[in-house]
Amino acid sequence: MQRAQANGATGVIVFDSLATNTLTNFGGTDTVGIRIPAIFISGADGFKLRAAILAGGTLNASARLGPDFDGSFDNGVVSHEFGHGISNRLTGGPANSSCLNSAAGNQTMGEGWSDFFALWMTTRPGDDGKASRYVATYDNNDPYTVGPGFRRKPYSTDFSKNNYTYSQLGTTTGKFQETHDVGEVWATVLWDLNWQFIYKYGYNADFFSNSGGNNSMLKLVLDGCKLQVCNPGFLDGRDALLRADSLTNRAANADLIWNVFARRGMGFSAVQGDRVNGAARVTGIQEGFDLPPQAKVIVLSNKKAATSGNALEAYPNPAQDLLTVRTQLNSAAPMQVAVLDLVGKTVLRAVPVSAAKMQQTGVELNTSRLTSGVYVVRVTTSEGIFTTKVIIQH
Ligand SMILES: [Zn+2]
Structure with a gap:
């Protein structure tokens, strides 16, 4: 690799010395200073490519540089x-x-x-x-x-x-x-x-x-x-x-x-x-599409499911000076997070937050200036409006 790079190579194709499809592990530890990509292929392919090049053919190869999808x-x-x-x-x-x-x-x-x-x-x-x-x-x-x-x-x-x-x-x-x-x-x-x-x-x-x-x-x-x-x-x-x-x-x-x-x-x-x-074992299997005598036939549903329960989190609850609002809901548009009092007046509003941030860390609201009492946290997403109650206690 180092010699190829020093001689101007922009990439290296290494092939197995045996003309088979078997790939023996190929690796090296002395990689310091190497800046060109390399690929290891079988001898079966490699000898064919080399023969074609020796016969005057042109070999085009391209390397896609990008993240390692581990x-x-x-x-x-x-x-x-x-x-x-x-x-x-x-x-x-x-x-x-x-x-x-x-x-x-x-x-x-x-x-x-x-x-x-x-x-x-x-x-x-x-x-x-x-x-x-x-x-x-x-x-x-x-x-x-x-x-x-x-x-x-x-x-x-x-x-x-x-x-x-x-x-x-x-x-x-x-x-x-x-x-x-x-x-x-x-x-x-x-x-x-x-x-x-x-x-x-x-x-x-x-x-x-x-x-x-x-x-x-x-x-x-x-x-x-x-x-x-x-x-x-x-x-x-x-x-x-x-x-x-x-x-x-x-x-x-x-x-x-x-x-x-x-x-x-x-x-x-x-x-x-x-x-x-x-x-x-996988042998001797016989299928059966019937129900036991006591079981009822059910028309299996395929309707879209309602989201239930704790889809929206607001904590701690009761909260004092800081309230975190988080949700696993999705939204195509940034989510609007607001705190309303019980008559429906908005008393706090966060800068719109991406769905990803809402799912990961959520958003923190400073509730230190709200008077103690019960409030409604409202999150507006492209999929609908979701609310949950929270108590502020100073
Ligand atoms: Zn597995």
Whole structure:
């Protein structure tokens, strides 16, 4: 590299000395003073390029300089990886951390839970289940709403975008048995259920709240992991969710869970298939789109969810001289933040704040000159007006 740079090269293409597609690691530690880009390619490609150049051809190469799209900066990737720790630790009981064997051909859902956590953590108020969602768009340098990210299909409750059903698993051509592929199908049905919970109970941007369909769904998934057997298959996972719902919610969502799973071929008469050395396999699966006799048919909702609960935070409450207003809501235009007294008169107004700042740090208001009493904090966004009450106490 240094010699090439010293001789005027603007970039370097290094190729493997073996004319194969195998790439042996290439690296160097003496990088001081190197200012030109380099790329390492296989010998199979490299020898072809060299032959073409020696035969008089011209090789055009361009280097795109830009940020390093590292997965450590992708919220979805971080949530996904952290999620592995959760699903591995919870499945199969407290003394067992190796109950999700991800060998090819196993019906392992670990990648699915992790994708679910990634999608769940990065949901924004006002999102819609029918929209396409992707995992690792930042890491992959893809547009957030276009993908494709790291998966084969977008996650969506819309069958025209994602039509996976249980029989997508298998060993024949076009079927899934690799662990990330298998997980994609599992995450698809969890995502469907998440949205049905949101449509039923609303979306709550406060992840610490015990209200909101998204929060109830996360609890159900975590409880299901604790309840399920070691090396579960999809139907074991489904049954664990039903049991979790029965224990926590007196089976208030049993019909909903059955309807969601039946839509993806994991209904009452579905058969989980083979179990080899304790692990559920992708072979022998039979789909079933029916409900158990006691379950009611539910017309699955696809309406836009209401945002509920603590979408708008104002703290501390009571506040003295300083009040912080923060929200996870979105807005195309800067948000207007105002404090009103109880007769509706504006007594304080902040400089308009971007949605990003409101979501991250929020805005601080100096309330030292307000008389003690109850006030209304009003945030105006492009998606609507949101209010919450706050007490000022001196
Ligand atoms: Zn993973």
